[in-house]
Amino acid sequence: xxxxxxxxxLSVRFDARAGEVQAVRGVSFSLAAGEVLAVVGExxxxxxxxxxxxxKLLPPTARITSGSILVNGADITAYRERDMRxxxxxxxxxxxxxxxxxxxxxxxxxxxxxxxxxxxxxxxxRGELRSRVEELMxxxxxxxxxxxxxxxxxxxxxxxxxxxxxxIALAGEPSILFADEPTTALDVTxxxxxxxxxxxxxxKLGTATVFVTHDLGVVARVAxxxxxxxxxxxxxxxxxxxxxxxxxxxYTWGLLQSLPAxxxxxxxxxxxxxMPPSLENPPRGDxxxxxxxxxxxxxxxxxxxxxxxxxxxxxxxxxLDPRAPEVIPPIGGGxxx
Amino acid sequence: xxxxxxxxxxxxxxxFPITKKIAVKAVDDLSFQLRRGEIFGLVGExxxxxxxxxxxxxxxxxxxxxxxxxxxxxxxxxxxxxxxxRMLQTTRQLIFQDSASSLNQRMRVxxxxxxxxxxxxxxxxxxxxxxxxxxxxxxxxxxxxxxxRYPPELSGGQRQRVAIARAxxxxxxxxxxxxxxxxxDVSIQAQIVNLxxxxxxxxxxxFLFIAHDLAMVEFLCDRxxxxxxxxxxxxxxxEELFQHPLHPYTKSLLSAIPIPDPVxxxxxxxxxxxxxxxxPRGTLREVSPDHxxxx
Ligand SMILES: Nc1ncnc2c1ncn2[C@@H]1O[C@H](COP(=O)(O)OP(=O)(O)OP(=O)(O)O)[C@@H](O)[C@H]1O
Ligand SMILES: Nc1ncnc2c1ncn2[C@@H]1O[C@H](COP(=O)(O)OP(=O)(O)O)[C@@H](O)[C@H]1O
Ligand SMILES: [Mg+2]
Ligand SMILES: [Mg+2]
Numbered sequence: 278x279x280x281x282x283x284x285x286x287l288s289v290r291f292d293a294r295a296g297e298v299q300a301v302r303g304v305s306f307s308l309a310a311g312e313v314l315a316v317v318g319e320x321x322x323x324x325x326x327x328x329x330x331x332x333k334l335l336p337p338t339a340r341i342t343s344g345s346i347l348v349n350g351a352d353i354t355a356y357r358e359r360d361m362r363x364x365x366x367x368x369x370x371x372x373x374x375x376x377x378x379x380x381x382x383x384x385x386x387x388x389x390x391x392x393x394x395x396x397x398x399x400x401x402x403r404g405e406l407r408s409r410v411e412e413l414m415x416x417x418x419x420x421x422x423x424x425x426x427x428x429x430x431x432x433x434x435x436x437x438x439x440x441x442x443x444x445i446a447l448a449g450e451p452s453i454l455f456a457d458e459p460t461t462a463l464d465v466t467x468x469x470x471x472x473x474x475x476x477x478x479x480x481k482l483g484t485a486t487v488f489v490t491h492d493l494g495v496v497a498r499v500a501x502x503x504x505x506x507x508x509x510x511x512x513x514x515x516x517x518x519x520x521x522x523x524x525x526x527x528y529t530w531g532l533l534q535s536l537p538a539x540x541x542x543x544x545x546x547x548x549x550x551x552m553p554p555s556l557e558n559p560p561r562g563d564x565x566x567x568x569x570x571x572x573x574x575x576x577x578x579x580x581x582x583x584x585x586x587x588x589x590x591x592x593x594x595x596x597l598d599p600r601a602p603e604v605i606p607p608i609g610g611g612x613x614x
Numbered sequence: 615x616x617x618x619x620x621x622x623x624x625x626x627x628x629x630f631p632i633t634k635k636i637a638v639k640a641v642d643d644l645s646f647q648l649r650r651g652e653i654f655g656l657v658g659e660x661x662x663x664x665x666x667x668x669x670x671x672x673x674x675x676x677x678x679x680x681x682x683x684x685x686x687x688x689x690x691x692x693x694x695x696x697x698x699x700r701m702l703q704t705t706r707q708l709i710f711q712d713s714a715s716s717l718n719q720r721m722r723v724x725x726x727x728x729x730x731x732x733x734x735x736x737x738x739x740x741x742x743x744x745x746x747x748x749x750x751x752x753x754x755x756x757x758x759x760x761x762x763r764y765p766p767e768l769s770g771g772q773r774q775r776v777a778i779a780r781a782x783x784x785x786x787x788x789x790x791x792x793x794x795x796x797x798x799d800v801s802i803q804a805q806i807v808n809l810x811x812x813x814x815x816x817x818x819x820x821f822l823f824i825a826h827d828l829a830m831v832e833f834l835c836d837r838x839x840x841x842x843x844x845x846x847x848x849x850x851x852x853e854e855l856f857q858h859p860l861h862p863y864t865k866s867l868l869s870a871i872p873i874p875d876p877v878x879x880x881x882x883x884x885x886x887x888x889x890x891x892x893x894p895r896g897t898l899r900e901v902s903p904d905h906x907x908x909x
Pocket of ligand 4: 661664665666711792
C-alpha cells in the first residue's frame with residue numbers, strides 16, 4: 278500500500294527580526310492510512326511548525342525552503358491558499374491544545390458542530406444537519422446527543438468538551454488528523470478516555486494521525502510509530518516498541534531517563550544537561566553533540582546520516598557507525614523491568 | 615519546614631454567570647492551608663476549579679464567599695489589600711496555565727521578564743534589567759538569543775518558560791503555578807522541577823502547584839489536594855495519598871497515570887468514577903494524621 282502522506286526533505290525558515298530561524302531542517306517521513314505517528318522532542322524543535330507547514334498554516338514570515346509534500350502521490354507543495362482550503366477539513370483536520378478556548382462559550386455545542394458540518398456540506402436541510410450532528414456526537418462518545426445538543430460548553434465537563442472539539446475536527450471525515458498536544462490541558466482520567474476514543478474512531482474511519490505530545494505515557498498508549506525530533510530534525514524513528522525498548526539515539530536516552538518514574542527516591546530528576554541550540558545558527562555537525570556524554574570527535578565536524586537498524590527503525594548518530602566504539606545504552610528493554 | 619501557615623483559604627466559593635439565568639459554580643466551599651516552605655499540589659478533573667482557585671488566591675477574581683488569608687491578611691478585603699498592596703504584589707507571583715495568551719504580544723522577551731521589577735521599582739540584583747532577564751532565562755533553559763524576540767515568534771514551551779522566568783525574577787515567597795510544565799518536553803520538565811525543588815529547599819519558596827501529571831506531583835509535592843466539581847475530596851501528605859488513596863475518585867485518578875512502556879500502558883485499565891447524582895456533599899474528615907477525606 279502506498280503512503281497517504283509523504284514528506285521529503287522538508288525545510289522551513291522564518292525571517293525573524295533578530296535573524297533567520299531554521300525551524301525545520303530536512304525532515305522526511307511517511308504516513309500510511311490508519312496509522313498513528315507520534316512526534317516527540319525538545320520544546321522548540323519544530324514539531325508544531327512541521328504540522329503547520331504540511332497544512333499550509335504558517336505565518337507570512339515563514340518560507341518552505343526545500344522539500345516536497347505528497348498526498349496520495351500528488352505533490353501539494355506549491356498549492357495556494359484556494360486549493361488548500363478545499364483540502365482542509367476533508368483531507369486534513371486538526372485538534373489543538375486547549376479545548377476550553379477552542380469552543381465558543383456563547384453558542385450551543387450542537388450549533389458549533391453544525392457549523393463545521395455545514396462547511397463541508399452546505400446544502401443539507403435542517404433535519405439532515407441535526408441528524409448528522411447527532412451521528413458525530415455519538416461517534417465521539419457523547420451519550421444522549423439529542424438532549425445535549427442544545428447545551429452550552431459550560432454545562433460540559435472538560436472531557437465532554439474535548440469530545441465536542443473532536444466531533445468538530447471529524448465533521449469533514451478527514452483522512453489525516455493533526456493533533457498538536459490535544460490532551461495537555463486535560464486531567465489523566467479524561468486523557469485516557471480521549472486517547473481510547475481517538476484509537477476507536479481511527480479504526481472505524483481509517484484516519485491517519487500525526488500526534489504531537491510531550492507525554493511519553495501517551496505515546497506508549499497510542500503510537501504505532503514514533504519520530505523523535507531534535508533541533509529541527511528527526512533524529513530517531515521506529516515503532517513504539519523499538520523506541521521504548523531499544524532506543525539508539527543519545528537524545529532519546531536522555532528523554533527517557535528524565536522521567537520521574539526513574540528517579541523515585543532520588544532528590545533530583547535526571548535532566549539532560551545544557552540547553553538546546555538556537556536555531557538561528559545551528560551548530561556544525563550533530564546539533565546534540567555538546568549535550569551528549571557519548572559524543573565522538575566527528576560529532577562536532579560532520580552531521581551523522583540516518584543509520585538503518587531495521588525496516589522501521591532508523592537513528593542519526595555516529596555511535597551506529599561501524600568504526601564507533603561500543604556503547605552500552607543506559608536505558609531500554611522496558612522502563613520498569 | 616515550619617508549621618507557620620502562609621496561606622489560609624477558608625470556605626472559598628466562586629460562581630461564573632454564563633447567561634442571565636445560568637451560573638457555573640466553579641469553586642464550592644473549599645478550604646485548605648499552605649504552610650511556609652511547603653509545596654502543596656492541587657490535582658483533579660479538568661474544569662474542577664483549580665485555575666479559579668489560583669486566580670482567587672492572586673486577587674484576579676473576587677470570590678462570592680469565603681476568606682483568603684495570606685500572612686494573616688485578608689486579601690479579599692479591599693481595605694486590607696490596599697494597605698498591603700506592594701507587599702502582596704511583590705511577594706506573590708502567578709504562572710498562568712495559558713501563558714501563550716497571558717503574555718503581552720507586543721513586548722520583547724527581555725521587557726516581559728523585567729516588567730514586574732520595573733513596575734515595583736526594584737533594582738535588579740545583577741545590574742541591568744537585561745542582565746537580570748538573561749540570568750533568569752538561563753535558569754529555565756532558554757538561550758539568550760531569545761531576549762529580543764516577541765512571543766508570537768516562540769514555540770509554546772518557549773513562551774511558557776518566559777512566563778516562569780518572569781515570575782521567578784521577583785523572588786516571590788509564594789509562587790502559584792497553574793500547570794506550569796505541561797507544555798514542556800520531559801527533559802525541560804525535569805529541569806524546571808529540579809529548579810522548583812532547589813528554590814524550596816535553599817530559598818524557602820512556598821508553592822501552590824497545580825498539575826495533571828501525577829508522577830511529577832508525586833516527585834515534587836509535600837502534600838496534595840484532590841479536587842472534583844469545585845470541592846476538595848481528599849487532602850493528604852503525598853506518600854500517604856499515593857500509597858493509601860481513600861476516595862474513589864482519587865483511586866480512579868491514580869489508575870489513570872500513563873506508564874511510559876507500550877506493553878504495560880496498553881494493558882492498563884482505568885478504574886471509572888461516576889458521582890452518584892444527588893449524593894450528599896461530604897465534608898472533609900481527618901481519618902489519620904493529616905489525611906482528610908470527604909465523607
Ligand atoms: N513566527 C516565528 N518567527 C520566528 N521563529 C519562530 C516562529 N514560530 C516558531 N519559531 C521558532 O521555530 C522553532 C520551532 O517552533 P515550534 O513551534 O515548531 O516548536 P515545537 O517543537 O512545537 O515546540 P513546543 O513543544 O514548545 O510547542 C522554535 O525555535 C521557535 O522559536
Ligand atoms: N472566565 C470564565 N467564565 C465562565 N466560566 C468559567 C470561567 N473560568 C472558568 N469557568 C468555569 O469554571 C469551572 C472551573 O474552571 P477552571 O477553574 O478553569 O478549572 P480547572 O483549572 O480545574 O480545569 C469550569 O466549569 C469552567 O468552565
Ligand atoms: Mg508546539
Ligand atoms: Mg486550569
